Amino acid sequence: MLHLSLPYLTIALASLLGGVLASWKSARPRRTAVAAALLAFISFLAAAHEADGRSLHDPLLPCFLADGLNAVPMAFYAALTLIVLVLAPRRDAAAQAPAGMLLISLSIQVAYAAAGWVPMVLGWWLSCLPFALGMFGDQRETRLTSGIRLASCLALTAAVLSATFFAEYGTLSVLFVTLAVVLRKGLFPLHAGVVQAFECGPLLPKALLFNGHLGVVLVARTQVASLSESAHHAFEFLSLAAVATVGIASLRAFAESKPRRLLAFLCISQASFMLAGITTANAEGITGALTHWLVVAAASTGLICIVRALEVRVSSTEDPLMHLGLAAKAPRLATFFLICGLALVGLPGTLGYCAEELIFHGMLQNHLIAGIVLLVATVFNAINLLRLYNTLFLGVLPKHVINIPDALPRERWPLTACILFLVLGGLMPRVVIGWRSDAADSIEKAVHAVSGH
Amino acid sequence: MPLKTLIPLLIATPGALFLALSFLWLLGGGVTERVMARITKVTYLFLLLLVIMIGWRMKAEGLHSVRVMLGDWFTVGHYGYPLPLLIDRLSLPLVGMTVVLAGIVGSFSIRYLHRDPGFYRFFLLLHLFTFGALLIFIAESLDLLIVGWETVAITSVLLVGFFQYRPEPVRNALWVFASYRVADLFLLLAIFLAHHWFDTTSWTGMLSGEWPSCQSQLHGTQGTIVAALLVIAAGGKSSQGPFCGWLPRAMEGPTPSSAVFYGAISIHAGAYLLLRIEPLIHQSWGSRSLVIIIGLATAFLGTLVHRTSADAKTSLAYAAQTQIGLIFAEIGFGWTTFALIHLVSHAMLRTLQFLRTPSMLRDYHRVHSAAGGKLSPTGSQYESLLPSSVQLWLYRLALGRGFYDAIVERWIVAPVQAVARWLAIFEPTAPAKKKL
Numbered sequence: 001m002l003h004l005s006l007p008y009l010t011i012a013l014a015s016l017l018g019g020v021l022a023s024w025k026s027a028r029p030r031r032t033a034v035a036a037a038l039l040a041f042i043s044f045l046a047a048a049h050e051a052d053g054r055s056l057h058d059p060l061l062p063c064f065l066a067d068g069l070n071a072v073p074m075a076f077y078a079a080l081t082l083i084v085l086v087l088a089p090r091r092d093a094a095a096q097a098p099a100g101m102l103l104i105s106l107s108i109q110v111a112y113a114a115a116g117w118v119p120m121v122l123g124w125w126l127s128c129l130p131f132a133l134g135m136f137g138d139q140r141e142t143r144l145t146s147g148i149r150l151a152s153c154l155a156l157t158a159a160v161l162s163a164t165f166f167a168e169y170g171t172l173s174v175l176f177v178t179l180a181v182v183l184r185k186g187l188f189p190l191h192a193g194v195v196q197a198f199e200c201g202p203l204l205p206k207a208l209l210f211n212g213h214l215g216v217v218l219v220a221r222t223q224v225a226s227l228s229e230s231a232h233h234a235f236e237f238l239s240l241a242a243v244a245t246v247g248i249a250s251l252r253a254f255a256e257s258k259p260r261r262l263l264a265f266l267c268i269s270q271a272s273f274m275l276a277g278i279t280t281a282n283a284e285g286i287t288g289a290l291t292h293w294l295v296v297a298a299a300s301t302g303l304i305c306i307v308r309a310l311e312v313r314v315s316s317t318e319d320p321l322m323h324l325g326l327a328a329k330a331p332r333l334a335t336f337f338l339i340c341g342l343a344l345v346g347l348p349g350t351l352g353y354c355a356e357e358l359i360f361h362g363m364l365q366n367h368l369i370a371g372i373v374l375l376v377a378t379v380f381n382a383i384n385l386l387r388l389y390n391t392l393f394l395g396v397l398p399k400h401v402i403n404i405p406d407a408l409p410r411e412r413w414p415l416t417a418c419i420l421f422l423v424l425g426g427l428m429p430r431v432v433i434g435w436r437s438d439a440a441d442s443i444e445k446a447v448h449a450v451s452g453h
Numbered sequence: 454m455p456l457k458t459l460i461p462l463l464i465a466t467p468g469a470l471f472l473a474l475s476f477l478w479l480l481g482g483g484v485t486e487r488v489m490a491r492i493t494k495v496t497y498l499f500l501l502l503l504v505i506m507i508g509w510r511m512k513a514e515g516l517h518s519v520r521v522m523l524g525d526w527f528t529v530g531h532y533g534y535p536l537p538l539l540i541d542r543l544s545l546p547l548v549g550m551t552v553v554l555a556g557i558v559g560s561f562s563i564r565y566l567h568r569d570p571g572f573y574r575f576f577l578l579l580h581l582f583t584f585g586a587l588l589i590f591i592a593e594s595l596d597l598l599i600v601g602w603e604t605v606a607i608t609s610v611l612l613v614g615f616f617q618y619r620p621e622p623v624r625n626a627l628w629v630f631a632s633y634r635v636a637d638l639f640l641l642l643a644i645f646l647a648h649h650w651f652d653t654t655s656w657t658g659m660l661s662g663e664w665p666s667c668q669s670q671l672h673g674t675q676g677t678i679v680a681a682l683l684v685i686a687a688g689g690k691s692s693q694g695p696f697c698g699w700l701p702r703a704m705e706g707p708t709p710s711s712a713v714f715y716g717a718i719s720i721h722a723g724a725y726l727l728l729r730i731e732p733l734i735h736q737s738w739g740s741r742s743l744v745i746i747i748g749l750a751t752a753f754l755g756t757l758v759h760r761t762s763a764d765a766k767t768s769l770a771y772a773a774q775t776q777i778g779l780i781f782a783e784i785g786f787g788w789t790t791f792a793l794i795h796l797v798s799h800a801m802l803r804t805l806q807f808l809r810t811p812s813m814l815r816d817y818h819r820v821h822s823a824a825g826g827k828l829s830p831t832g833s834q835y836e837s838l839l840p841s842s843v844q845l846w847l848y849r850l851a852l853g854r855g856f857y858d859a860i861v862e863r864w865i866v867a868p869v870q871a872v873a874r875w876l877a878i879f880e881p882t883a884p885a886k887k888k889l
Contacts, residue, residue: 144881192880248876255873283530327617331574332479347607348600354527354534361532364645375641379634386610386630394614394623409481416479423472429527437529 002056004047009058009066009113012043012078016106024099033098034085037105041078044109048075053438057115064113068438069220069290074112076294080211080301081105083414087305088204089312100135101205108212117160120221124153124184127209131201141201148193152183156218171230177222178234185215185275187238188245191268198264203311207304210267211297216274216289220439223278224446232447239279243363243370245272250380259307262388267300269381270344276374277359281447283440285362290436291429292355295343295422299352302340302418306333309411310392313404323395332407334393336415341385343422346378351425351432358433456510457521460538463503463548464591468584470496474577489576490563496580497556504549507540517542517663520593537593537655543664543728543793547590547721550797554717554804555583561808562709571615575707582608586718590725595644595654598726602640602690605719606633612710613703625702632699636689643682650675660732665789669732680733680740683726684747691723691777694747697754698857700774704766711766712807716773717800724777724796727784734785741785748781757851760834765810773803 019036023029048071050056055067066074085098104127111123128149131141159176166172181187186194197206219238222231246269253265274296277289310326310333327334343350346357356378364371407415425432454462470492477483484492511519518541525533540548559579566572585608588601610633614626647654651671660667671679685694692700692715703715714720727734727744734740755775762768776799783792836844853859 189879195880251869252873252876254870255877284532287529323620323623325618332481335475335479342607348603353600357534358529358532360641360645361648364649368649371645372642375638375645378641379638382634383627383631386627390614390623390627394617394626395620396618412479412481416476419479420476433527433529440529 001062002054003059003062004050004056004066006046007058007060008043008047008050009064010060012040012047012074013061013064013106013109013113015039015043016102016109019102020099020106023102024096029095029098030085030088030093033093033102034082036102037078037082037085040105040109041075041082044071044075044078048072058113063115063119064110065115066113068436068442069224070112070217072435073217073293074109076297077105077108077112077212079417080297081208083301083417084204084208084305086414087309087411089309091312092202092204092308095137096133096135097137097202097205100130100133101208103130103135104205104208104212108208108214111212111214111217114221117163120218121153121157121160124156124180124214127212127214128153130205136202136205139202141206142196145193145197145201148183148186148190152180152215155180155183170228174228174231174234177218177231178238181215181218181238181275182241184218185213185242185272186245186268187241187272187275188248191245191249194268195261195264198267199258199260203260203304203308207301210271211301213271213274213293213297216278216293219275219278220290220443223443235279235281235447239276239366240370242272242275242279243367243373245269246276246377247373250377250384253380253384256384257391259388259392262384262391263303263307266341266344266381266384266388267296267303269377270300271296273356273359273374276370277362278443280359280362280366281444282362282365283444284358284365286443287433287436287440288355288358288360288362290440291351291433292359294432294436295350295352295355295425298418298421299340299344302336302415303344305411305415306337306340307392309333309407314398314401323390324392324401325395325397326401326404327393328397329401329404330393330406332412334389336407336419337393338389339419339422340415341389342382343426345382345385347382349426350422351429352422353426354429354433454506456507456516456519456540459503459507459510460519460521460540460591461523463500463507464538464584464587466496466500466503467580467587471577471580471584474573474580478573478577483573486563486567486572489573493559493563493576493579494556497552497559500552500583501556504545504552508545508549511540511545520657534596535594535655536597537657538591538597539593539656540591541664543725544590546793546797547725548587550800551583551586551590551718554800555579555586555713557804558709558713558717558808561712562707565709565811566707569707571707575612575615575710578608578612578710579713582612582713582719586722589722593656594658595640595647599637599640599644602722603637605714605722606630606637606690609633609703609710609714609719612706612714615706615710619705622705625705629699629703632689632696636686636696639682639689640686643679643686646675646682647671647679650679656729659730664729665731667732669736671733672736676733677737677739680730680737681743683730684734684740684743687723687726688747688781689723690726691720691781692774693723693751693778693781697751697774697855698861700770701762701767701854704770708766708807708811711770712804715770716803716807720773720777721780721796721800724780724784724792727781728789728793728796731784731787731789735787745782745785748778748783748785750778751775752778752782754850754855757847758854760836761848761851765813766807769803769806769810773799776803 015036023032026032047066051066051071053068058064107123107126111120114120155176159173163173249265249269256262274289274292277285343352346352521538523536585601585604592598610626610630613629614622616622688694689696752775755771759771780792
């Protein structure tokens with residue numbers, strides 16, 4: 001067993017935990033949380049740099065590791081946490097909210113860094129805690145949302161227990177894993193939980209939770225663990241379910257006019273691309289999915305943060321009959337929104353295009369019709385993105401919006417970082433694809449070893 | 454400087470300028486109108502110089518075509534995304550036309566948009582458009598062509614919605630974008646099917662020999678399907694056939710953008726694609742007939758609507774649509790050189806007409822007054838030779854613009870929205886939300 005030269009993962013996870021405790025009752029919770037998130041980011045970055053595709057365990061907590069699959073996402077997710085904490089409007093970064101966001105980040109990072117099933121289950125359960133403790137004030141989520149998340153945790157726990165105590169019934173464990181993924185990812189017809197989470201709950205913590213993509217992590221880990229032939233069939237089912245979700249969410253969005261719900265359908269559809277890609281069992285599809293993971297995380301975080309920033313500026317964005325015309329007052333926010341959105345739906349020149357190109361190729365090799373569904377969904381998503389942009393930014397400015405600020409400096413720099421990643425990553429995709437190629441290779445080999453070709 | 458440097462430099466210049474100016478602005482900076490005007494003029498002069506050098510070097514070295522391989526954009530396993538460029542007897546005139554007309558429109562816009570709040574935005578989009586258009590004409594594969602294709606599309610849509618404080622341009626921009634995306638779907642399908650069946654999307658893989666005497670290498674039903682998909686995609690870009698409704702809506706943008714997009718360059722990108730794949734079209738009567746029927750039908754409808762349009766820009770849009778319909782038909786009949794000449798001359802003329810539009814009516818009224826209100830009406834119309842009942846029927850058809858919008862609303866938009874609403878049965882209603 002190889003180890004990291006320093007306990008980077010322990011430092012990172014401890015700093016997140018320390019940040020949660022310190023900012024819980026702090027007079028300046030945002031500052032404390034940002035400092036903790038920054039330290040975690042630096043530690044995860046160091047771990048990713050040292051791991052460089054190898055599998056290295058933490059010397060203090062060997063139940064955590066950094067490898068090709070999780071090293072980059074851990075550093076990336078730590079950066080996203082930092083961005084969300086900095087970008088959060090004042091009212092969303094007050095009281096226990098920063099501690100709640102750090103707790104979500106901690107739970108996701110525990111699940112990412114898990115070297116076994118137990119820490120992963122712990123991470124999944126931890127992610128329910130901030131909402132159960134009511135850390136986001138009166139912004140409560142609906143019963144459906146919390147119920148689906150709880151059910152996904154129960155399904156994963158059942159999968160681990162059945163794999164431990166009823167190893168002879170391997171199919172049972174696979175069934176529970178599949179159920180956990182379907183629930184966590186919000187695959188059709190269980191997508192309503194994610195839509196309600198976007199519509200009713202606190203938006204920024206939901207952005208962090210959504211962009212953990214723990215369902216994809218679970219599938220990838222299960223694939224590398226190379227379970228059985230039944231797992232192979234389960235992944236084929238998941239692939240088709242993901243393609244159906246991509247298509248249906250993109251179509252369903254046409255009937256939506258509320259910005260938050262429209263954004264939810266866009267994010268569900270694009271995030272399901274990942275699952276469709278990772279279950280193609282070929283190098284193109286898997287690499288595309290792992291790259292798309294980073295694209296969706298960066299782009300959707302940008303979009304969600306901008307929508308939230310607009311909400312606190314104009315009090316409500318929910319009148320479906322009018323265009324808000326905010327580009328006149330906030331042209332930079334409009335531009336950031338457009339670029340993030342276009343990267344999310346795969347505009348050429350952005351990293352989203354390269355990722356989707358690979359997923360299409362991977363999917364067309366396996367299922368021609370499924371590949372065509374993905375293409376059609378991309379078209380629908382792009383149209384829905386422009387509908388959302390038009391609703392928020394174009395048209396006549398309402399009379400009550402007299403003077404709102406454009407992107408503030410603390411909003412401008414993190415959003416520029418997102419845009420730089422998406423655009424420069426699109427111009428030089430080899431770098432980002434290179435980060436993900438080791439993990440893609442190992443998943444492909446493991447899947448082929450099971451399927452026997 | 455060798456050709457292998459000049460050609461990438463030609464594409465990279467407007468792209469790099471766009472990126473630099475964009476990031477400067479996003480971070481809170483910017484340049485004044487005067488500086489932007491100078492940057493634009495110098496850039497287009499530089500691009501023109503590059504085109505002249507490329508043309509001169511090709512002539513001096515007796516080259517009919519130059520291919521530049523920039524390596525792979527990215528590779529995964531056995532799959533690579535190559536970056537090949539091509540300048541030949543088809544692309545060189547179009548590249549020259551793009552640089553000249555975009556430069557003229559840029560120069561015109563400096564005064565036209567003086568002190569307009571969207572001045573900076575317009576020039577950013579003009580540089581991005583130039584990058585996209587040059588990429589379309591220089592790309593040596595469909596994989597790379599679509600990058601330019603979609604860049605031009607998004608630029609076009611943002612300029613249609615340029616006057617963002619009015620509801621009509623916003624609505625029309627969405628319509629144009631939806632039309633483009635649906636048409637792009639056919640291009641994407643063609644690309645992926647070409648990869649799937651023939652393992653190539655490069656011009657050298659699909660066609661052998663040099664334009665205009667090249668031969669198709671994609672045979673059989675699968676080749677015909679790819680050709681038909683490309684024809685439909687080209688129709689979408691050039692507002693032909695089932696996509697003929699977006700062009701008049703695109704006239705909401707500022708006049709210089711209408712000139713450069715819908716009079717000069719963007720609208721001809723579809724015709725360029727057809728010229729490029731002409732051998733592929735000619736190997737099957739199905740795809741050849743499709744091009745001719747689409748072209749002639751659109752030309753017929755376009756000329757009718759053009760005659761009944763009340764405003765100058767819409768009238769010009771339909772006139773442009775008519776001419777491009779004829780160019781499509783010429784390509785279908787195999788008159789490629791004639792079609793290329795028609796395309797370039799039409800682009801030049803139409804740009805002049807679009808740029809002249811804002812001052813034309815004022816001049817007309819002045820001349821009318823100077824002549825004492827006795828200007829003679831225009832000459833007789835050919836349709837007056839038809840029976841009066843047919844004239845009336847055609848007049849109704851033209852006034853309703855072929856009833857295109859009503860057909861699309863009823864048979865495409867409404868069913869899609871009905872299905873989308875029906876899918877809501879899987880979602881329980883969320884409880885009423887507190888104000889956040």
